[in-house]
Amino acid sequence: MNKILSYLDELFPNPKCELNYTKDYELLIAVMLSAQTTDKKVNKVTEILFNKYPTINDLKDAKITDIEDIIKEIGTYHKKAKFVKEIAQILYNNNEIIPKDRKFIEKLPGVGHKTANVFLSEIYNEPCIAVDTHVARVSKRLHLANSHDDVVKIEKKLMKKIPKDRWSKTHHQLVLFGRYHCKAINPNCTNCKLYDICIEKKKTIFKGEP
Ligand code: SF4
Numbered sequence: 001m002n003k004i005l006s007y008l009d010e011l012f013p014n015p016k017c018e019l020n021y022t023k024d025y026e027l028l029i030a031v032m033l034s035a036q037t038t039d040k041k042v043n044k045v046t047e048i049l050f051n052k053y054p055t056i057n058d059l060k061d062a063k064i065t066d067i068e069d070i071i072k073e074i075g076t077y078h079k080k081a082k083f084v085k086e087i088a089q090i091l092y093n094n095n096e097i098i099p100k101d102r103k104f105i106e107k108l109p110g111v112g113h114k115t116a117n118v119f120l121s122e123i124y125n126e127p128c129i130a131v132d133t134h135v136a137r138v139s140k141r142l143h144l145a146n147s148h149d150d151v152v153k154i155e156k157k158l159m160k161k162i163p164k165d166r167w168s169k170t171h172h173q174l175v176l177f178g179r180y181h182c183k184a185i186n187p188n189c190t191n192c193k194l195y196d197i198c199i200e201k202k203k204t205i206f207k208g209e210p
Contacts, residue, residue, distance in 0.1 A: 001161050004142060007193045008173035011181065015172035017122050019043060024098050024123045025091055026050055028108070029084055031115045037074040045071045049084075056096045059088035083110030100124045114151065117171075127167040131155045134178025135171065141182060141198055 018039040021027040026046065034042045049070050053059040067081035074080065086109040091098065098105065098119070105116040117130035129135070131151040135158075139145040144161060145154040162170050181188050189195055 001144075003197065004144075004194060005162070005166065005170065008170065008177060010193075012173045012176045015169060015176055017118070017172065018176075020046065022050075024119075025056060025087070025096070027122060028098060028105070028111065028115070028119050029087060031118045032083055032087070032108075032110045033071065033074055033080055035080075035110075036076065041074050045074055056088050056092050060085060060092045062088075080110065087111070098123070100126070117155075121168040121171065125168070127164050129155050129158045129162070129167045129171045131158070132175060133184075135174045137184060138174050138178045138182050141187075142194060143197075143199065 017027075019027060019030040019034065020043045021030055030042050030046050033046065049059075049067065052066075052070065053062050062085060064081050064085055067084050068077050071077045071081060071084075090108060094104075100120065102116050102120065105111060105119060106113060114130045114132060117128035120126035121128040121130065131139075131154045136145070136151060136154055139154050139158060140147050140149070145157045149157065158170075159167065178184075181192065189198075192198070
């Protein structure tokens, strides 16, 4: 594990969330929108969305068809547009506060465990490991988890193996490692210092998949 953590520090010494936001609810909505799409696409649509509807009050009163029009590039936009409006309505009723309360956050429409982890870690500095597609893939390739493990199992295994004070940082690093280095297709194995401990390398080199 130490070798992995050192390499992640070397590659990404100051990892950060790549979603753009200026208010906590903007981050929550951006993370919700990021399911099955890229942060780049989310940043593109949220810039337009939050400019057109700059407050929770504006968002809750927005027409769903107008929200759909803005976010249609990111896929599953009918569902996500509805979630945006519903989240805005709930937060408006809650005095626009998103409390440091996992139960409250996970009950918001379209918001699950992973989104809550990202939000709590980013806004409240809660130690969390959010397992997205990149974290799951990298964990399996590096045998931090088994190939059949679901995201809940992977999260538990990572929490056991990684020191708690590094959870949030390592989460960001694993996302960046998966996004830019250990990519799903054509991972950069030839320049990877984890090559000798990654028994997925041959498979990924020849088949391009984890
Ligand atoms: Fe990923 Fe290849 Fe490095 Fe293994 S050797 S961690 S598959 S980049």
